[in-house]
Amino acid sequence: MCKKRESLETSKEHTMDGDSDTDSSDVSMSDSDSESEHSEMNVSPDDTMEKESDMEENEEEEDETIKAIRNECNKERDRPPNIQCEDFITDLCFHPEQDLLAVASIVGDVLLYKYTTNENTLEETLELHTKACRDIEFSHNGDLLFSTSKDKSIMITDMNTRKLLRFYDSAHDSPIYCITVLDENIFATGDDDGTIKLWDLREKGETQIWKTKKNEDYISDIITNEAKQYLVCSSGDGSLTTIDLKNRNVFMQSEEYDEDLTCLGLFRSETKLVAGSSKGKLYLYNWSEFGLHSDAFPGPKTAINALVPITENIVITACEDGNLRATHLFPHRHLGIAGQHSLSVENVDICNTGKFIASSSHDNEIRFWNIEYFEDFEKVSQKHSKHNRRKELKNNLPSSMMKNSSDFFSGLC
Numbered sequence: 001m002c003k004k005r006e007s008l009e010t011s012k013e014h015t016m017d018g019d020s021d022t023d024s025s026d027v028s029m030s031d032s033d034s035e036s037e038h039s040e041m042n043v044s045p046d047d048t049m050e051k052e053s054d055m056e057e058n059e060e061e062e063d064e065t066i067k068a069i070r071n072e073c074n075k076e077r078d079r080p081p082n083i084q085c086e087d088f089i090t091d092l093c094f095h096p097e098q099d100l101l102a103v104a105s106i107v108g109d110v111l112l113y114k115y116t117t118n119e120n121t122l123e124e125t126l127e128l129h130t131k132a133c134r135d136i137e138f139s140h141n142g143d144l145l146f147s148t149s150k151d152k153s154i155m156i157t158d159m160n161t162r163k164l165l166r167f168y169d170s171a172h173d174s175p176i177y178c179i180t181v182l183d184e185n186i187f188a189t190g191d192d193d194g195t196i197k198l199w200d201l202r203e204k205g206e207t208q209i210w211k212t213k214k215n216e217d218y219i220s221d222i223i224t225n226e227a228k229q230y231l232v233c234s235s236g237d238g239s240l241t242t243i244d245l246k247n248r249n250v251f252m253q254s255e256e257y258d259e260d261l262t263c264l265g266l267f268r269s270e271t272k273l274v275a276g277s278s279k280g281k282l283y284l285y286n287w288s289e290f291g292l293h294s295d296a297f298p299g300p301k302t303a304i305n306a307l308v309p310i311t312e313n314i315v316i317t318a319c320e321d322g323n324l325r326a327t328h329l330f331p332h333r334h335l336g337i338a339g340q341h342s343l344s345v346e347n348v349d350i351c352n353t354g355k356f357i358a359s360s361s362h363d364n365e366i367r368f369w370n371i372e373y374f375e376d377f378e379k380v381s382q383k384h385s386k387h388n389r390r391k392e393l394k395n396n397l398p399s400s401m402m403k404n405s406s407d408f409f410s411g412l413c
Contacts, residue, residue: 079356079399080115083366091135092360094351095159096142101351101358103366104133110147110157115368124162128155135178148176148189154199168206172197180222180231182245188231190219196233196241198248210248214241221263225270225287232290234261234275242290252290257283265309267329274329276304276317282327297332299325306348308357310374316357318345324359324369326397336395339369369399 088106095102100123103111108129114121129149136147144165145157152175156166174193181187185201194215197208217236224231230251231243238257243250260278266287267274273285280299285292303320310316313330316338324339341361348359350371360366 077117079368079370080117080120082368083113083120085111085364085366088362088364089347089360089366090132092347092349092358092366093136093138094349094358096138096140096352098142099351101366102136102138102145103360104136104147106132108133108149108151110136110145112162126157126162128157128164129153131175134176137179137181139181139184141184146179146181146187148179150175152176152191154179154189156201166201168199171199171206171208177218178221180224182224182228182231188222188233190222190233192218194219194235194237196222196231196243198231198245212241212243212250214250214253215239217260220261223264223266223273225266227270230288230290232264232273234264236260236262240275240285240290254291254293260303262304263307265307265315267309267315268312272329274307274309274315276307278303280304280319282307282315282317282329284329295332297327297329299327299334305344305346308348308350310350310354310357310371314374316348316371318348318359320344322361324348324357326374334395336397336400338371338397338399339367340400341365341367371399373398 085103085105087109089103090106091104093102094100099115101113101115103113105111108127108131110126110128110133112123112126114123128147129151131150133147133149136145138145138159143159145159147155147157152170152172154168154171154176155164157163158165171189172191172195174191174195176189176191179187179189187199188196189199190196193213194217195211195213196219197211200209203209215233215235215237219233219235221234222231224245228245231245233241233243235241238259238261240254240261241250242252257277259281261275261283262278263276265274266272271287273287273290275283275285277283280301280303282297282299282304283293284295284297286294299317300319300321304317305320306318308316310326313328314335315327315329317325317327319325322341322343322345323337324345326335326338327333328335339359341359341363343362345359345361348357350357355370355372356368357371358366358368
């Protein structure tokens with residue numbers, strides 16, 4: 001405002017001075033033109049050539065930058081496009097044999113999407129539960145779809161006819177949080193109150209074959225290995241409860257951590273169990289030794305909501321800060337960011353071919369990420385080699401929507 005006022009006042013003064021200022025102005029302009037002409041006459045040929053060379057170099061650099069941007073934009077799609085849902089997404093699960101993605105919603109529906117690298121097609125909407133559908137999982141052959149809900153029910157849908165096959169009305173006393181299919185007949189569920197139940201499809205009626213309650217908070221995840229001797233359950237009370245499936249009793253309960261254990265995964269030919277936590281840590285256990293972790297790997301101090309094994313050594317974690325992070329577990333090393341959302345990432349799963357992962361966020365959007373390049377990541381630096389942990393946490397991997405500036409401009413050097 002001061003500069004504008006000074007300009008207006010100066011303009012008024014020039015107007016009031018009349019012819020005097022006009023004459024002065026004319027003289028000034030004449031002197032200026034004379035100096036300009038003089039300077040132009042004294043420019044050397046070398047200076048002119050140098051200026052022209054600089055201009056050509058700048059134009060070439062600009063052209064290369066534009067080319068790099070165009071190349072990025074013109075790349076063929078290597079993953080399916082995003083899916084924007086109307087309702088909040090509570091879970092997602094890939095079909096084990098088909099290019100089909102099941103999406104659970106907060107209104108109780110399950111949406112079935114056929115996906116390709118060019119487009120996604122909504123094949124059907126299954127209206128299953130009266131309240132939020134919290135967890136979904138396909139049977140091992142993909143013929144059945146299991147779903148659990150806040151309305152305390154369990155539903156089993158025939159994927160060939162898309163019709164309801166089995167219905168457990170009041171399966172738990174508390175809202176059911178998670179479900180895991182063990183084999184063609186047995187499945188397990190865990191609820192908000194810490195109760196774990198085993199079910200057998202061969203049994204008539206709606207009664208579980210076994211149950212226990214050793215946890216004081218919600219059961220966040222349930223997992224077993226191919227041998228199916230133990231069933232491991234993580235909880236919001238910070239502990240693991242392990243069930244001996246053959247003897248139908250509690251095998252062990254781990255010590256409690258001061259953080260939620262939110263998700264589980266198997267690695268190293270199912271000899272290692274990894275648990276994610278609400279404080280961003282990864283706890284590693286030897287299989288059958290679930291009392292205390294054998295190792296712990298700190299992350300970026302943001303909650304891990306879900307995880308998915310990519311290889312025998314690499315895990316991708318879905319984090320509350322909106323990032324999907326890839327971590328090499330043996331040896332420990334952060335590889336970088338494999339994808340990102342603008343809000344917290346709640347769910348992640350890997351497709352039947354291992355080519356894509358899908359993730360969902362609080363913005364009701366599902367994004368796909370091509371992770372084929374992880375096959376080349378198995379050979380990482382040895383334990384004693386130096387690496388920058390802070391830099392690795394921010395590093396953008398090939399599947400990420402963001403590019404490292406050094407990678408983008410590497411072709412310009």
